[in-house]
Amino acid sequence: xxxxxxxxxxxxxxxxxxxxxxxxxxxNHEYMSWYRQDPGLGLRQIYYSMNVEVTDKGDVPEGYxxxxxxxxxxxxxxxxxxxxxxxxxxxxxSFGSGGWNEQYFGPGTRLTVT
Amino acid sequence: AQSVTQLDSxxxxxxxxxxxxxxxxxxxxxxxxxxxxxxxxxxLQLLLKYTSAATLVKGINGFEAEFKxxxxxxxxxxxxxxxxxxxxxxxxxxxxxxxxKLVFGAGTILRVKS
Numbered sequence: 001x002x003x004x005x006x007x008x009x010x011x012x013x014x015x016x017x018x019x020x021x022x023x024x025x026x027x028n029h030e031y032m033s034w035y036r037q038d039p040g041l042g043l044r045q046i047y048y049s050m051n052v053e054v055t056d057k058g059d060v061p062e063g064y065x066x067x068x069x070x071x072x073x074x075x076x077x078x079x080x081x082x083x084x085x086x087x088x089x090x091x092x093x094s095f096g097s098g099g100w101n102e103q104y105f106g107p108g109t110r111l112t113v114t
Numbered sequence: 115a116q117s118v119t120q121l122d123s124x125x126x127x128x129x130x131x132x133x134x135x136x137x138x139x140x141x142x143x144x145x146x147x148x149x150x151x152x153x154x155x156x157x158l159q160l161l162l163k164y165t166s167a168a169t170l171v172k173g174i175n176g177f178e179a180e181f182k183x184x185x186x187x188x189x190x191x192x193x194x195x196x197x198x199x200x201x202x203x204x205x206x207x208x209x210x211x212x213x214x215k216l217v218f219g220a221g222t223i224l225r226v227k228s
Contacts, residue, residue, distance in 0.1 A: 033216075040123070042204055042218030043158075058215070090157065092216075100146045100165040100208070103216060105158040 002027045004106035006091050012112045013081055021076045021109050023091030031094045032074040033103065036060065036087040043090060049074055050097050081113040116141045116207045120219035128227045133177075133192040135222045137205030140186060147188045148206040148216070149179055158204070164188065175199070200226045 004025045013019055025032065033048040035058075045058030049068040063085055065077040074093075078085060089109045094101040121136040139145060149161040162173025169181040179190045188205060205219040 035216075035218075040220055042118075042220045043216070044218070045215060048215070100163075102148075102160055102163060105150075107157045 002104070004091055004093055004104050006089075006106040006109050008109060009107065010110050012114065014114055015082055016080050019078050019081060019111075021078075021089060021091075021111070023074045023076065023106060024072050025074075025091075025093040025104070026072065027093065027095070027104065028071065029093035029095050029104075030071070031097045031101070031103075032068065033058070033092045034064070034066065034074070034076050035090045035092065037090060037108075038087050046076070046089075078111075081111075083113050085111065086113050087111060116145065116215075116217045118205050118207050118217055118219035120203075120205050120222045122222050123220065124223045124225065126225040126227060127195045129197055130194050133190070133195045133199065133224065135190040135203050135205075135224065137188045137190065137219060138186055139188060139205070139207045141207055146208045147179075147181060148208070149173065149177070149188075149190050150204045150206060151201050152204065152221075153201045161190070161203075195224075195226045197226050197228060200224055 007022045030051050034046040035043040037043045044060050047066040049055045091106040092103040094103045117140045119138045147164040150158040151161050152158050161177050162171045164171045164181045172178045177192045202221045202223050204221050206216050208216050
């Protein structure tokens, strides 16, 4: 089944403790992206990747890192999480980087930083 | 720069009556426009997309939307609401250029009364 998977689905952590949220897709998509969803703000892009070893900042990149060493994986790294990073995170992928391409979303990761 | 305004944060309809969710957009380029739906505690699912073909776009579950360039609108409609339509709906704009960046509206929560 074609899908985007994220792990973990739920995470509660403490301020400053490094964490990684994994994202994997099995559709051989070139483009991958991370979003955060906050009430009343919709989804905002954190980082995106056009292909392996090609990443760039989105609208809200502060406090996050990403890497794209393999085409299928695009982990999101929080080196020193803070409470303002408490949010619902979505990974997405699409076949190409053109704006007409449908993006496929993972199920989401709910992160709480205390 | 692109932006999306969803004109209603909450819409309440009775089962069997029409649904109208309003969306206005701003884009410097010829946009692609999408509607995504998010059911409670679920990921995002694509309802429909406009990418410069027919201005009236039909999607899944009986939804459709009409692209009106003169009004910069992309309103979502359905002739008859079903209880299972209760969810949050996001209008999304993407330019056709490099980057496949999606800009989300703040969302409209649809409530369907029995």
